[in-house]
Amino acid sequence: MAQPAARATVLIVEDDDDLREILVRGLGERGLKSVGYGSAELALSAYGQHEIDVALVDLKLPGMDGIAMCGRLSEQPRPPAVVLMTAFGSVATAVKAVRAGAADFLVKPLDLDVVAHRVHRVLDEQRVRAEARRLRAAVDRADGFGELEGTSVAMRQAYDLLARSAPSDASVLLSGESGTGKELAARALHRQSRRSDGPFVAVNCSAIPEQLLESELFGHAKGAFTDARTDRPGLFARAHGGTLFLDEIAELPMPMQAKLLRALEERRIRPVGSDAEQDVDLRLITATNRDLEERCETGEFREDLFFRINVICVQLPPLRARGTDVLQLAQIFVEQFAESAHKNIVGLSADAAQRLCDYRWPGNVRELKNCIERAVALTEHEEIVPGDLPERVRSFRASHVVVAADDPSELPSLEEVERRYILRVLETVNGSRSTAARILGVDRKTLYRRLERYKNAGN
Numbered sequence: 001m002a003q004p005a006a007r008a009t010v011l012i013v014e015d016d017d018d019l020r021e022i023l024v025r026g027l028g029e030r031g032l033k034s035v036g037y038g039s040a041e042l043a044l045s046a047y048g049q050h051e052i053d054v055a056l057v058d059l060k061l062p063g064m065d066g067i068a069m070c071g072r073l074s075e076q077p078r079p080p081a082v083v084l085m086t087a088f089g090s091v092a093t094a095v096k097a098v099r100a101g102a103a104d105f106l107v108k109p110l111d112l113d114v115v116a117h118r119v120h121r122v123l124d125e126q127r128v129r130a131e132a133r134r135l136r137a138a139v140d141r142a143d144g145f146g147e148l149e150g151t152s153v154a155m156r157q158a159y160d161l162l163a164r165s166a167p168s169d170a171s172v173l174l175s176g177e178s179g180t181g182k183e184l185a186a187r188a189l190h191r192q193s194r195r196s197d198g199p200f201v202a203v204n205c206s207a208i209p210e211q212l213l214e215s216e217l218f219g220h221a222k223g224a225f226t227d228a229r230t231d232r233p234g235l236f237a238r239a240h241g242g243t244l245f246l247d248e249i250a251e252l253p254m255p256m257q258a259k260l261l262r263a264l265e266e267r268r269i270r271p272v273g274s275d276a277e278q279d280v281d282l283r284l285i286t287a288t289n290r291d292l293e294e295r296c297e298t299g300e301f302r303e304d305l306f307f308r309i310n311v312i313c314v315q316l317p318p319l320r321a322r323g324t325d326v327l328q329l330a331q332i333f334v335e336q337f338a339e340s341a342h343k344n345i346v347g348l349s350a351d352a353a354q355r356l357c358d359y360r361w362p363g364n365v366r367e368l369k370n371c372i373e374r375a376v377a378l379t380e381h382e383e384i385v386p387g388d389l390p391e392r393v394r395s396f397r398a399s400h401v402v403v404a405a406d407d408p409s410e411l412p413s414l415e416e417v418e419r420r421y422i423l424r425v426l427e428t429v430n431g432s433r434s435t436a437a438r439i440l441g442v443d444r445k446t447l448y449r450r451l452e453r454y455k456n457a458g459n
């Protein structure tokens with residue numbers, strides 16, 4: 001059967017010079033560009049010079065063997081599919097090969113047509129997987145990303161940036177108020193990355209006591225401290241080959257910030273109490289609900305670390321800036337909770353929907369979700385009505401910046417309008433004073449002074 005012309009490069013690692021040459025030539029004649037090396041070490045040192053899609057590796061090699069080579073190849077930024085070749089076609093060897101991550105294995109003596117056919121098959125599988133990833137990303141880009149829902153302009157911008165950054169290895173900083181979906185976004189980024197088969201390790205930096213952080217992150221050697229009875233790998237090592245998600249990164253104490261920066265720059269860690277360093281290959285995602293730029297200015301966060309983790313910054317907008325997303329999400333949550341509670345509830349009454357739109361949602365999607373869960377549990381109607389909503393939501397009155405009133409005594413003073421407007425802008429930009437000052441066209445000091453004044457006046 002004629003195979004489509006492939007531009008793929010096949011890496012052949014075989015210590016028998018004659019066989020290696022036959023393979024390189026034979027595969028070349030069958031449309032597969034190939035390069036050959038006599039040992040794993042040579043192949044690895046030249047690895048970056050070619051775009052390798054498939055590696056054909058002999059099991060028995062001088063020096064590093066085929067199984068170890070398989071492990072090393074899986075650590076490459078763009079790992080190739082590995083086909084192991086062996087003269088010993090036992091079940092035990094096959095199992096060993098598959099465990100080591102090989103996509104296929106061939107028993108010698110080799111028939112060149114069979115080798116070419118199997119390489120093409122592995123390449124086809126690779127293409128199908130890449131295409132599935134691409135399609136999944138395209139679908140997500142249209143009306144959501146992973147489990148993130150909502151179709152507001154602000155969210156579509158976030159989905160677009162998330163979808164474009166997913167396949168790369170660049171560090172992503174997710175910023176947004178509490179409950180805006182940062183963790184959901186981090187998990188979806190991992191699932192749509194080329195590391196999706198690897199681990200996803202989530203760490204909440206503020207939940208680990210300062211004195212334990214280093215050993216939790218980097219691991220420790222036996223005897224490093226009183227309770228260290230055995231070597232213990234840290235979260236960095238557990239995330240090897242996958243994604244490490246550092247949540248609430250702003251809370252990382254200064255000394256750890258320096259150690260984290262070093263680990264990220266050198267891509268190496270040293271467990272507490274150990275002399276040996278370990279290589280780590282992972283994609284870093286961080287999240288914060290603080291203004292990190294401001295923290296850099298006040299000296300609470302290292303600027304060099306900030307640049308390192310902030311290669312791509314995705315802002316998740318607060319729910320109140322997401323227009324009718326609040327109703328879309330509410331409907332989704334009503335259906336979800338009604339189904340699991342076996343209740344027949346179709347949606348929201350017009351009045352309840354209006355209250356949800358007016359409310360400011362300081363706890364964002366998390367607060368909305370809890371609010372709907374409660375309403376579904378309590379309601380005795382087919383629709384959620386205002387009475388099913390918590391008091392704070394039900395009785396909230398939107399404070400508009402400019403108040404239209406017929407009675408002149410109800411009109412606010414200029415200073416009052418200014419106060420409301422400043423607070424509104426600040427709310428819209430997630431509390432970031434530097435951004436708010438830019439929008440308001442005043443310098444930051446002026447803004448700080450106003451805010452101090454409002455605080456002292458009890459606002």
Ligand SMILES: Nc1ncnc2c1ncn2[C@@H]1O[C@H](COP(=O)(O)OP(=O)(O)OP(=O)(O)O)[C@@H](O)[C@H]1O
Binds near residue numbers: 148150183329365
């Ligand atoms: N766009 C969304 N669509 C659907 N569900 C969402 C969305 N955003 C958040 N959620 C849900 O809201 C809850 C909070 O989300 P998540 O934990 O990802 O927020 P977060 O930004 O990490 O919050 P925090 O800063 O408090 O850790 C979760 O139950 C999540 O499933």
Ligand SMILES: [Mg+2]
Binds near residue numbers: 183
């Ligand atoms: Mg979170």
